[in-house]
Amino acid sequence: MKKLSLVMIVRNEEKKLERCLKSVQGSVDDIVIVDTGSDDRTLEIARTYHAKLFQYPWNNHFAEVRNYALSKSTGDWNLVLDADEWVTKGNRQQLNNFMDNQQAIGQIRITSSFFDGADSFAHCYTSRLIPRNVFYKGKIHEQIDSTLPRINCDLEVAHDGYYRTDKSERNLSLLLSEIQDYPRDPYLHYQTAKEYYRISDYENANKHYALSYSFLSGTESYYPNVVVDYLYNIMKYGNMQKGLEIVQSEESRIGDFPDFYFVCGLFYMNLVSSDITKYIYLFPQIETSYLKALEIGETSEYLTVEGTGSYAAAYNLGVFYETTGNREKAFRYYKEAEKYNYEPAKRRLADIS
Template identity: 35%
Template structure:
């Protein structure tokens, strides 16, 4: 009788009688020579295998990946992330697949990856993604993404692809860093995602998620008019409570502020008070929009200042919510406290401002 297959063995037993499952890092990459080593070095101690699918590099990415201990294969890029992801998953052929990109790396949670070797692949594991970005200051945004997949699962979607499944999802204590939104990285891939999103929308014009992602892409590159058009379309099409909704709302309010469309922003925010009641990012963006309006229209400032103060107080009451997709670290704590302290100082409450700054300096 034949023994279990060496690559995938769903019910294989080791000598101690415990099920053993193989875990493989799966990466698609092109021209990532500067980053691929960081990713592979961070993950290698915790997995059984690493597969890098090169999609047409003209630099040393394949050689560096191989030197770092990864299996390397090649794929002809066809403007379809799912096609590339699925080709890589086919080649990886493990029981568990950890799907990451070259501009990501493991920060913490290696032990949870090791423990997958003893866990049947009958659920999807989500990881915490920590996005580094810059808006004049270094910031950190949080997201939870399904990146630990049972071996049989595959992706759908030309861009911002999603694994297709009906399995239960389980949050795992795995933290992944991501710095692809830093300015120099953004410029290197400017226009790429937008072209793919527009192509995807040609065949799926009623897909709210694609319109949301197009709005994000336009906003990142400071095309706020185009972002607003996409966010408005996504809002009109949104089928219900989506995990990305509070992020859309906060981004849309920021864009409307940049466009000086304060009244439209306030009207939209009014409709979201219940839906985003537990999002500090929503109230932070609302306070920011109201402050910008007060600066532009000084005669309205006395009436707006209490609303601005209430918005940032609400941020502090809610606190940090890293579990919400797109949540920016600090908007439920020190960033909101800083803005609120400025309002307190400007309205003759210097002692309260000092106490607030001290409170959150100590908390930090």
Template identity: 35%
Template sequence: MIEEGLLSLCMIVKNEEKWLQRCLESVKDAVDEIIIVDTGSTDRTKEIAAEYGAAVYDYEWNDSFADARNFGLDKAKGEWILWLDADEEVEPGDGQHLRDVLSREECYFGRIKVVNYYGTFPVTYDRSHIMNQYRLFRNDPKLRFAGEIHEQLDIEALDLTNKSVLVVPVTLHHYGYLEEAVEEKGKKERNLRLLEKALEAEDHDPWLDYHYASELYRSEKMAEAFERVNLSIGSFLKSQKKPPSLLYKLKYSILMAIGSYEGGWPSIELAIKLYPDYVDLHFYKGIILMSMKKFAEALETFEYCLTLDEDHPAYLTMVGTGSFLAWYYIGSCHELMEDLPKAEEAYRKSLELSDTMEQAREALQKLGVLESAADN
């Protein structure tokens, strides 16, 4: 029975003793109940959950993340549900804002900012992608997760015409795709296996092709990833649907990774027409123009990136494409055009915005205007 004014945290876990305490500690004072669905832990995961007063349910894993999440939803009593993964934590001080949705009768979803870190420890905001996600929603039996892997709320099952979304001032930090975390849990192999199984269905969702391409990209199988993401784009177009922006970000990320800049021209212009305010696409365009030795046009493109929103609610954005990374490439353009004073100014601006921007530091050292650490 659903109880008004309550917020339920729903999670699925397996062998998360390294992460779970940090996650629960960050939200324990904001939620009214904790529902933990355990799919076969052999470490202290369930003990840690119990220490936080969680209701722990054993669940036999059937290769479907959506089924496991939906099992947890069926146990929740709260009027609202928050869903998290164990390798996530809410920004200190933000937790109580999760309860903002409880007083908003007109709202159906709560959207929060998720920071997805990449690379290695120690984490830094400058090595992350950001995106706003629906992590809070009303406890409605008609609203369930779909997808064996990379599951998402099936919001198309509802008539959302009169259902509003509240942007909640909460930041969620996700560590699950740091290199160490991926290797520890064998995520690449697991995800590829589950996706290959799901792709056997002839009428599979084109999102599966995108997710498969993403895993191939992370596994550095670039040619296969490029073929698969194009297949996903084609499937959306064939069904007369606009391909989501994530597909184009992945497509050009692959081309940048393999240095196939000519392969991105002029198709990047078509992608930008579909998503004219997506800073990452403009950033990739600038790099392509630089490779074509069109430095003045590239410079103009990177300067335009500075006017766009890095924290756009509709897009997955790489931190820096509208700030320190753009400034670095502005400096590179000026240097290639032999305007060294402007190059120095831009490199310094990049370093001011990100003290971890080693490319800018090295560029300044090359110009002879900054001492290297070895010289100190």
């Protein structure tokens, strides 16, 4: 049987580390933790789980610290997690099946919680199960440096590192430093744009979304997310005509992505409202977009926000129909959203009943 090690880098994670370590009990053979300067109970908690502990001074370079941790692992395979993540589904037998039969990087499904006016969740597949002698590159939002294929495996993880937490100051400093070395890297510009968006600096976000979009080849796995997030920022920053050009040019490329049609529904609504005389001909696209999002559903392999292919799209359709006087259809789609226990839909049903 292949040996599997959990490999982590941590600093001051006393509030979350035990949740992570407890979740992998019975699934990993040993635990390797590199600490970058904790002054709380992090190391004490790690010792209770018999972790192999190492120290590495923080140097503003995530890949270097991550690679140091990997160098201390004796596993045939390494599972890489952060302290703010924990396993919610999957077992050792499933991991063994993957490790025994694949020459690949294992992608695990991560559900991230965040607050955007309401509690929300995003799902994505991320490369975290890696064979020995595979390492990382990048100061921040580090990526696995390997040509091995990426294959989904049966492991699901929850993540709350960005839930009501602001890491933008640290992240922007590292990202902007990295961009100086790689000024045409679309991924770095994309991550930078997202950090500016989080702090409501839509002007700088727009600058980096535009750069990322211009440098993309179209084959990147995160390409659809750049498009969608760029459109959200355009609705905050302005330049709706540019947004319309993006919407009309991207449907043929990412038409299997529910988040794309969901943001299109919002975009068309904002566009028509901005100049009714000029854009009224696009009014039917609001309905069409949400219907397409529901038709696709939530089976996308992209990073997708929960609800864009189900309850959120159904609720927005309900609002559309209610405001256009079609109470029968409004009731129908509010009921559809209510099936997911979606509170806004419950409230509207109570009002129109």
